[in-house]
Structure formats: C-alpha cells, structure tokens
Amino acid sequence: MAVENTDPELVFHPLKKIEIIVKGEKKQFIADLLDRSGAKGYTLVRDVAGLGEHGFHEGRLLYNDQASLIMFMAVASDETIRRVAAGLKPLFEKNTGVMFVSDTHVVRLEHFMSKEQAL
Numbered sequence: 001m002a003v004e005n006t007d008p009e010l011v012f013h014p015l016k017k018i019e020i021i022v023k024g025e026k027k028q029f030i031a032d033l034l035d036r037s038g039a040k041g042y043t044l045v046r047d048v049a050g051l052g053e054h055g056f057h058e059g060r061l062l063y064n065d066q067a068s069l070i071m072f073m074a075v076a077s078d079e080t081i082r083r084v085a086a087g088l089k090p091l092f093e094k095n096t097g098v099m100f101v102s103d104t105h106v107v108r109l110e111h112f113m114s115k116e117q118a119l
Contacts, residue, residue, distance in 0.1 A: 010107065011107070012105035012106070012107065013105060013106050013107070013109040014103065014104075014105055015075050015076060015077060015078075015103075015104055015105070015106055015109075015112060015113075016075070016076060016077065016078050016080075016081040016101060016102070016103065016104065017073065017074070017075045017081075017101070017102050017103075017104040018072075018073070018074050018075075018076075018081050018084055018085065018099060018100070018101050019071060019072070019073050019099065019100040019102075020071065020072040020073075020084075020088065020097065020098075020099045021048055021050075021069055021070070021071045021097055021098050021099075022069070022070060022072075022091070022095070022096075022097035023068070023069060023070075023095070023096065023097070024046070024068050024069070024070050026070075026091065026095065026097070027044075027070055029091065030072050031044075031072075033084060033087045033088070034072065034074055034084060036087075037076075037080055037083040037084045037087060038076065038077075038079075038080040038083065039074045039076045039080055039084065040076070040111070040112055040113065040114070041074070041111075041112075042072050042073060042074040043072070043073040043074075044070060044071070044072055045070065045071040045072075045073070046068065046070050047068050047069070047070075048068075048069040048070060048071045049069070050069070052098070053096075054096055075104055075106060075112050076112060076113065077113060081101060085099065085101060
C-alpha cells in the first residue's frame with residue numbers, strides 16, 4: 001500500500017548510486033578512488049558471498065581478509081559516479097569484480113553533496 005506524502009517539505013533529490021564488489025585486497029584502491037572522485041562518503045560491506053562468472057565466492061575466509069569479497073556503496077552526482085566508473089575500468093580489465101550503477105533518491109542532499117554542488 002502506497003503512503004501519500006503529506007509533508008510539503010519532504011523532497012526527494014535524484015542522484016546516482018554505485019555498488020562495487022571486489023576482492024578485499026583492492027579496498028584501499030577503491031576507497032582512494034571514491035575520495036579522489038569527489039564522493040562524500042561510502043558504505044563498506046565486508047565478507048560478501050555470491051555466485052558469478054568465476055563460481056561461488058564464500059564470505060569470510062579464515063585468517064584472510066584480503067581474499068574475501070567486499071562491497072562499496074556510494075551515492076553522488078552523475079558526474080562523480082562517472083568519474084568513479086572511469087577509474088574502475090582499468091581495474092576490471094585485469095581483475096575480477098563488478099560494479100552496478102543505478103538511479104536513486106535521497107532526502108538529505110547535504111549528506112551526499114557539497115552546498116556548491118547542490119545548487
């Protein structure tokens with residue numbers, strides 16, 4: 001059942017979301033890329049498991065955080081997400097991993113963009 005928005009001050013701001021799944025050994029590369037590209041922050045999920053082109057990947061591997069899969073999620077402007085995707089292209093040419101880009105909406109725009117970007 002849909003809930004009607006009765007709050008005129010509640011505004012949904014359109015942005016892009018990128019989800020990046022890579023081996024844990026690439027954590028610092030991805031974190032640095034997001035920072036350099038202008039993302040204000042990200043969410044990191046460790047020990048991701050799933051089935052893909054290279055078979056099933058377990059979550060945490062005992063005593064080996066570098067080999068387990070991790071997932072970064074970031075929300076930012078289209079321009080910022082395009083910079084991140086362009087920076088990932090060379091990584092994915094030589095390494096396993098995936099990225100997903102989708103449209104999303106946020107309520108608190110100031111958490112995802114600088115005031116200058118939001119104008």
